[in-house]
Amino acid sequence: MPVLRALSKVAKQTLLGTPGCSCQPLTVAVRNISFSPRQVTSDASFHSVSFSETDHPKVLITGGLGQLGVGLAKMLRKKFGKNNVILSDIRKPPSSVFHSGPFIYSDILDYKNLREIVVNNRITWLVHYSALLSAVGEANVALARSVNITGLHNILDIAAEHGLRLFVPSTIGAFGPTSPRNPTPDLCVQRPRTIYGVSKVHAELMGEYYHHRYGLDFRCLRYPGIISADSMPGGGTTDYAVQIFHDAIKSGKFECNLRPDTRLPMMYIDDCLRATLEVMEAPADTLSMRTYNINAMSFTPEELAQELQKQMPELEVTYDVDHVRQAIADSWPMNFDDSNARKEWGWKHDYDLPELIQTMLNYLSSETRVARAS
Numbered sequence: 001m002p003v004l005r006a007l008s009k010v011a012k013q014t015l016l017g018t019p020g021c022s023c024q025p026l027t028v029a030v031r032n033i034s035f036s037p038r039q040v041t042s043d044a045s046f047h048s049v050s051f052s053e054t055d056h057p058k059v060l061i062t063g064g065l066g067q068l069g070v071g072l073a074k075m076l077r078k079k080f081g082k083n084n085v086i087l088s089d090i091r092k093p094p095s096s097v098f099h100s101g102p103f104i105y106s107d108i109l110d111y112k113n114l115r116e117i118v119v120n121n122r123i124t125w126l127v128h129y130s131a132l133l134s135a136v137g138e139a140n141v142a143l144a145r146s147v148n149i150t151g152l153h154n155i156l157d158i159a160a161e162h163g164l165r166l167f168v169p170s171t172i173g174a175f176g177p178t179s180p181r182n183p184t185p186d187l188c189v190q191r192p193r194t195i196y197g198v199s200k201v202h203a204e205l206m207g208e209y210y211h212h213r214y215g216l217d218f219r220c221l222r223y224p225g226i227i228s229a230d231s232m233p234g235g236g237t238t239d240y241a242v243q244i245f246h247d248a249i250k251s252g253k254f255e256c257n258l259r260p261d262t263r264l265p266m267m268y269i270d271d272c273l274r275a276t277l278e279v280m281e282a283p284a285d286t287l288s289m290r291t292y293n294i295n296a297m298s299f300t301p302e303e304l305a306q307e308l309q310k311q312m313p314e315l316e317v318t319y320d321v322d323h324v325r326q327a328i329a330d331s332w333p334m335n336f337d338d339s340n341a342r343k344e345w346g347w348k349h350d351y352d353l354p355e356l357i358q359t360m361l362n363y364l365s366s367e368t369r370v371a372r373a374s
């Protein structure tokens, strides 16, 4: 059959490689034998649709309506222009987001739809934020496996086929109880005990494999728990560190679902988003690795509450431990070693705990004042 013969010829060329190229030519494994195979021909180059360094990248953000995507789009649009950054998700955007720049429906499980978006919009950077986080992932393992693993495969294939620069965030959750926890270096044992963590280790390894095998420009940061004022977390273990601010302002009371002495690495959202842009812009020759830890601070619920009580002495904090979340937190890093990111591409955080608290309180109390006035 001619189609099968052509495919096997392409497969042979892929395995043999091309002289003069350190990576293999880009021919992504064909999963379906059809007339829209998930491949490009063996002579296609990664750079055939790449952008010139003087142009602005054309960015697609998947899972963009979660805690991080809207803030990232805002920052990238300031730098690259409103129409050069497309937010996408499977949820309906609030009107403020819909009117702030391009938004498009995209389900990462729908490969053809993703490809259409990338082609029609001449996308050059893909920031892949869609995921089910640690606690919701444990509550729905099948969906987490599908979104976090099958979805990632679609993203990798699309990025490789179209020569995109691909950012996929990983997490402190990619480590487990047998990893060194205080501090946790970039390279060590990774045996997470959550589907979220397993899927993130898989993403790190697959991205690095595609980089070495096909030359995919894959970049990955392991984020700590992220704290933001204007967006809510999507069901993780570190969510308490956002909720405490909202409850403190609203009712002066907070019930924490982790033990008071649970130490986890954390970061303010502005640092996280800036790190993402910085690693995406870093010259390739500064990156000795494709996956880096980044960090800003580490604290326990008790330390966070005490620091917050310096500003709000009336705040009452009680504890009612959620055993699923606690077991997850007890297996995660307590401190994160990000010295490689600092050395190689100049990572530096701006927010420590006091600045984080001041910034969160300023934002949330001004919001409350506006809401009360209207």
Ligand SMILES: NC(=O)c1ccc[n+]([C@@H]2O[C@H](COP(=O)([O-])OP(=O)(O)OC[C@H]3O[C@@H](n4cnc5c(N)ncnc54)[C@H](O)[C@@H]3O)[C@@H](O)[C@H]2O)c1
Residues within 6 Å of the ligand: 062, 063, 064, 065, 066, 067, 068, 069, 088, 089, 090, 091, 106, 107, 108, 109, 128, 129, 130, 131, 132, 133, 147, 151, 169, 170, 171, 172, 222, 223, 224, 225, 226, 227, 232, 233, 234, 235, 236, 238
């Ligand atoms: N927020 C954190 O503290 C943190 C820490 C470490 C890593 N990360 C990573 O950063 C990324 C973004 O995190 P977040 O906090 O914004 O997550 P979130 O849970 O708030 O948002 C995830 C988004 O993915 C979308 N989504 C789910 N299924 C989808 C599908 N089939 N197709 C397309 N979109 C789909 C959801 O609708 C949601 O808007 C994730 O990959 C997460 O693992 C986040």
Ligand SMILES: C[C@@H](O)[C@H](N)C(=O)O
Residues within 6 Å of the ligand: 133, 134, 135, 171, 172, 173, 196, 223, 224, 225, 226, 235, 236, 237, 238, 239
């Ligand atoms: C740490 C991170 O990956 C996420 N906030 C979670 O707790 O699941």
